[in-house]
Amino acid sequence: MKRRGMGSFHIFHFLSLLLLGSVGAGFCGGDSCKPLHCPHGGPVVQFPFRIKERHPPHCGYPGFDISCQDKNTLVRIQSMNRDLVVVDIDYTEQIIMMLPKPKDCIWLPFLNNLNLSASPFLFYRDFTFISCSKNVEFSRDYALPCLSDVEQDIFPLRADAPVGSMPVSCRPIKTVLMPDLDRIYFDRPQNDYEEPVYLLSLRWDVPSCKECRWRGMECGFKNESSSDICCHPPRHDKGLKEKYGIIGAGASVGTLLLLITVVTSIKVYHSRKLNRKLDVENEIEVEKFLEGYKSLRPKRYSYADLKKITDQFKDKVGQGGYGSVFKGKLPNGTIVAVKILKNFGGDGGEFINEVGTIGRIHHVNVVRLLGFCADRLKRALIYEFMPNESLEKFIFSKNTHNHFLTWEKLQGIAIGIARGIEYLHQGCEQRILHFDIKPNNILLDQNFSPKISDFGLAKLCSKGKSVVSMTAARGTKGYIAPEVYSRNFGNVSSKSDVYSFGMLLLEMVGGRKNTDTTVESTSQVYFPEWIYMRLCQGEDMGLSFASNEDNKIAKKLTIVALWCIQWYPADRPFMKTVVLMLEGKTETLTMPPNPFASTTSANTNFENTHIANLSTISE
Numbered sequence: 299m300k301r302r303g304m305g306s307f308h309i310f311h312f313l314s315l316l317l318l319g320s321v322g323a324g325f326c327g328g329d330s331c332k333p334l335h336c337p338h339g340g341p342v343v344q345f346p347f348r349i350k351e352r353h354p355p356h357c358g359y360p361g362f363d364i365s366c367q368d369k370n371t372l373v374r375i376q377s378m379n380r381d382l383v384v385v386d387i388d389y390t391e392q393i394i395m396m397l398p399k400p401k402d403c404i405w406l407p408f409l410n411n412l413n414l415s416a417s418p419f420l421f422y423r424d425f426t427f428i429s430c431s432k433n434v435e436f437s438r439d440y441a442l443p444c445l446s447d448v449e450q451d452i453f454p455l456r457a458d459a460p461v462g463s464m465p466v467s468c469r470p471i472k473t474v475l476m477p478d479l480d481r482i483y484f485d486r487p488q489n490d491y492e493e494p495v496y497l498l499s500l501r502w503d504v505p506s507c508k509e510c511r512w513r514g515m516e517c518g519f520k521n522e523s524s525s526d527i528c529c530h531p532p533r534h535d536k537g538l539k540e541k542y543g544i545i546g547a548g549a550s551v552g553t554l555l556l557l558i559t560v561v562t563s564i565k566v567y568h569s570r571k572l573n574r575k576l577d578v579e580n581e582i583e584v585e586k587f588l589e590g591y592k593s594l595r596p597k598r599y600s601y602a603d604l605k606k607i608t609d610q611f612k613d614k615v616g617q618g619g620y621g622s623v624f625k626g627k628l629p630n631g632t633i634v635a636v637k638i639l640k641n642f643g644g645d646g647g648e649f650i651n652e653v654g655t656i657g658r659i660h661h662v663n664v665v666r667l668l669g670f671c672a673d674r675l676k677r678a679l680i681y682e683f684m685p686n687e688s689l690e691k692f693i694f695s696k697n698t699h700n701h702f703l704t705w706e707k708l709q710g711i712a713i714g715i716a717r718g719i720e721y722l723h724q725g726c727e728q729r730i731l732h733f734d735i736k737p738n739n740i741l742l743d744q745n746f747s748p749k750i751s752d753f754g755l756a757k758l759c760s761k762g763k764s765v766v767s768m769t770a771a772r773g774t775k776g777y778i779a780p781e782v783y784s785r786n787f788g789n790v791s792s793k794s795d796v797y798s799f800g801m802l803l804l805e806m807v808g809g810r811k812n813t814d815t816t817v818e819s820t821s822q823v824y825f826p827e828w829i830y831m832r833l834c835q836g837e838d839m840g841l842s843f844a845s846n847e848d849n850k851i852a853k854k855l856t857i858v859a860l861w862c863i864q865w866y867p868a869d870r871p872f873m874k875t876v877v878l879m880l881e882g883k884t885e886t887l888t889m890p891p892n893p894f895a896s897t898t899s900a901n902t903n904f905e906n907t908h909i910a911n912l913s914t915i916s917e
Contacts (some may be wrong), residue, residue: 301667302312302528303563304452306718311806313346313901316624316739317327319585322886325735326345326358326516326517326518326519326520326521326527326528326530328356329353330353330357331344331345331348331353331356331357331518333354333516334349334352334353335371335477336349336364336366336368336370336371337366337368338365338366338371340371340384341371341384341385341386341387342387342514342904343364343371343387343506344389344587345358345359345506345516345517345518345519346358346359346362346502346507346517346753347355347359347363347364347373348363348364348565349364349366350361350363350364350365351365351366352366354522355525356519356522357519358506359416359417359418359505360418361376361419362418362502367380367381370383370399371383371384372384373394373396374415374418375419375500376416377392377407377412377413377414377415377416377417377421377584378404378407378408378412378417379407379663380395380398380399380402380404382397382398382399382498382611383396383397383398383399384396384405384450385397386499386898387389388506388767389511390508390511390512391501392501392502392503392506392507392508393499393501393767394419394476394499394500394501394502395497395498395499395690395765395767396497396498396499396500397441397482397495397496397497398495398496398498398649398709400490400491401490401491401492401854403444403445404441405427405444405445405454406444406445406496407519408425408427408474408476409427409471409472409474411473412475414475414780417582418498418502418504419477419500419501419502420501420503421475421476421500421503422473422477423456423475423477423478423479424456424457424458424473424474425454425455425456425457425473425476426454426455426456426470426472426473426477427445427448427452427453427454427455427470427471427472427473427474428452428453428454428455428459428468428469428470428471429452429469429471430449430450430451430452430453430467430468430469431449431450431451431467432449432451434467434468434572434910436505436608436890440453440455440477440481440494440786440894441453442454442494443492444492446710452471453494454476454496454786455615455786456479456579456784456785456786457473462859470746475833477498477499478499478500478568478767478785479496479497479498479499479785479786479853480496480499480765480767480785480789480790481494481495481496481787481788481789482494482495482496482497482765482784482789496607497765497789499767500614505517505527507527507529510527510529513529515529515530515531515532515533515634516529516530516531516532517529518530518532520630520863530798533872538875540721545734556859557908576774579850584672586683590797594671596615596653596657596667596668596670596680597668597669598669598670598671598672599669599670599671599678599680599804600671600673601671601673601676602675603671604626604636604638604671607626607627607628607634607636607680608624608625608636609626609763610627611638612624613625613626614686615635616635616637616687618738620637620639620640620752620754621637621638621640622638622640623635623636623638624636624638625683625684625884626680628668628680629669630667632682632762633683634668634669634680634681634682634683635680635683635684636678636680636682637678637679637680637681637895638653638676638677638678639677639678639679639708640661642863649672649677649679650678650745652672652753652754652756653667653679653720655756655758656753658726659721659722659730660716661717661718661721661725661751662718662746662750663714663717663718663748664718664719664721664749664750665681665682665741665749665750665751666681666749667679667680667681668680668681679749681751682743682749683711684741684742684743684749685740685743685744686741686742686743686744686746687735688738688739688741688742689711689737689740689741689742689748689806690736690737690738690740692742693737693753693806694737694786694805695715695803695808703746704848705847705848705851705852706847706848706851707746707845708806708807708851708855708856709851709854709880710746710747711740711742711747711748711806712803712806712855712880713742713857713877713880713881714747714748715735715750715799715802716749716799716873716880717780717877718748718749718750718876719732719735719750719795719796719799719873720873720874720877722750722795722877723873728758728760728793729752729758729759729760730756730757730758731755731756731757731758731759731766731791731792731794731795732750732753732755732795733755733757733772733773733782733795733798734752734754734755734756734772734773734774734777734797734798735750735777735795735798735799735802736774736777736801736802737796737802737805737806738752739751739752739804739854742854750776756772757774765789765790765791766789766791767790767913768782768790768796771783772797776796776801777801777802778794778797778798779793779794779796779797779798779867780797780865780866781793781794781866781867782794785886787865787866787867788866788867788868791867792872792873793870793872794865794867795870795873796862796867796870796871796872796873796876797862797863797864797867799862799873799876800858800859800860800861800862800863800870801826801859801862801863803831803855803856803858803862804825804856804859804860805825806828807829807839807852807854807855807856808825808829808841826859826860826863826893826894827894829856829860830860830892830893830894833856833889834889834892839852839853839856850884851884852881854879854884854887855880856880856881857884857887857888857889857890858876858879858880859890860886860893861876861879861890861892862876863893864890864891864893865893869890869891870892872891
């Protein structure tokens with residue numbers, strides 16, 4: 299009855315808006331406010347933005363004017379007194395991503411006092427401008443040509459970035475509030491731009507259309523003379539348009555009759571006492587999402603169904619921070635793993651991520667989602683059962699009985715994982731970035747074929763985008779790429795998964811965590827650096843092999859891993875290249891540059907001071 303009552307309340311609210319609004323009003327702001335591109339292309343421009351040359355004034359919010367000039371989509375940022383080139387606009391997260399015009403020194407205004415109130419956009423990241431002498435190699439890749447001179451390099455560094463290892467010849471100049479910055483690495487030389495190039499990201503809170511976008515609707519002013527915001531169905535969806543048009547036209551009689559019924563239902567709802575308080579907003583958001591994914595192959599089950607499938611949750615096969623895993627059997631006889639999720643007091647984001655991401659994937663090296671449960675706040679995911687559990691069980695177990703994976707089998711597992719990640723990056727309709735590649739998230743079937751699992755932290759983006767915007771680090775310590783912590787190391791992209799895969803490979807080779815304080819020699823504490831130095835010096839890998847072929851496989855896995863964990867994303871290969879390297883011969887591989895040459899002390903400081911108490915960080 300609670301669900302029915304809440305549904306009546308929303309209907310009442312919706313119908314009230316229909317009565318108060320103009321009958322058959324159509325789209326907010328009228329057809330003249332439809333989403334457009336600049337003639338050369340570029341991002342879609344819609345409310346709160348408008349193209350000055352093509353949209354009437356009432357189509358956009360004050361301060362959100364876009365102009366089309368010289369094959370560029372430009373936005374005026376009043377606080378900076380600059381026009382910036384718009385690269386992308388995320389209307390759901392309300393973030394605009396921009397580049398400076400070629401050879402435009404946008405940094406000088408930040409060293410003066412900006413009038414941040416002059417812009418509707420939020421400058422939300424603290425950066426410190428650093429000055430270093432020219433002999434500091436670290437600063438060369440980040441130096442801003444228009445601020446630097448013959449004696450010093452000047453570059454921006456996030457204020458929360460680790461600076462303990464910075465050379466003494468470097469000094470901070472000024473800390474200022476700025477847009478978020480991401481270093482851009484172009485696939486080919488750009489004659490118009492001087493390196494380095496930074497992507498600038500700004501947010502806006504007003505006007506807020508997040509709720510509207512969540513429902514798959516568009517947003518805008520009610521009409522030409524109104525400052526009130528309204529939602530309307532997408533313009534390309536003729537069915538929705540006709541549906542809402544019919545409702546509006548018949549509102550005069552039918553709505554009044556329905557309102558009487560609704561008001562009665564509301565009174566009944568308010569008269570009933572609830573035994574417990576539920577997070578209704580959470581439930582509604584998940585239901586909205588699931589409504590749009592009815593066509594997905596995974597089947598929806600009730601919590602009562604789960605009890606039958608698991609025989610009252612008798613056979614528990616796993617436990618973690620996410621919840622518990624139980625073995626079960628579907629009515630058709632399929633053996634499954636049922637993951638009962640806990641700690642979903644928030645917006646259900648990870649659950650939505652998991653169902654929305656993995657529900658559309660079909661690949662031999664990605665675990666199959668067979669079903670799910672969203673029964674009130676009881677959430678569960680039903681996967682194909684993996685009898686050999688996770689890779690972690692075999693590479694970290696102290697029980698020697700479990701160490702029966704041959705080097706050939708380990709190589710096959712590595713290739714399978716790489717193919718799975720490469721499919722996520724390039725084989726799907728949208729690029730899927732996993733952000734949590736680690737041994738515990740690699741499941742093994744009866745033939746030890748690997749399956750990538752746990753997409754709770756995954757992020758989707760179009761294949762045309764090479765850069766992903768993030769407001770917080772996500773992943774598990776020891777596997778998180780440097781740029782996910784600090785954009786000063788580069789852009790967050792598919793290369794971040796490549797780094798995680800490299801760390802995973804090294805743990806497969808070493809049979810231990812990459813950072814292990816229990817080893818006898820302090821030089822072996824950080825395994826990646828230790829193994830790199832041994833290979834460079836022509837020494838053996840310090841591991842026991844049954845044959846020379848095993849030694850070759852281990853060496854190949856190690857070299858590929860060291861390429862993957864290069865400090866800067868631009869120096870790492872794409873997953874397609876990684877697959878080719880793993881499938882090729884060891885003799886054809888070359889040793890990568892030393893990823894620890896200029897970051898050894900920084901890395902140790904970074905690990906100890908910034909992630910010592912961190913298990914998993916998510917947005």
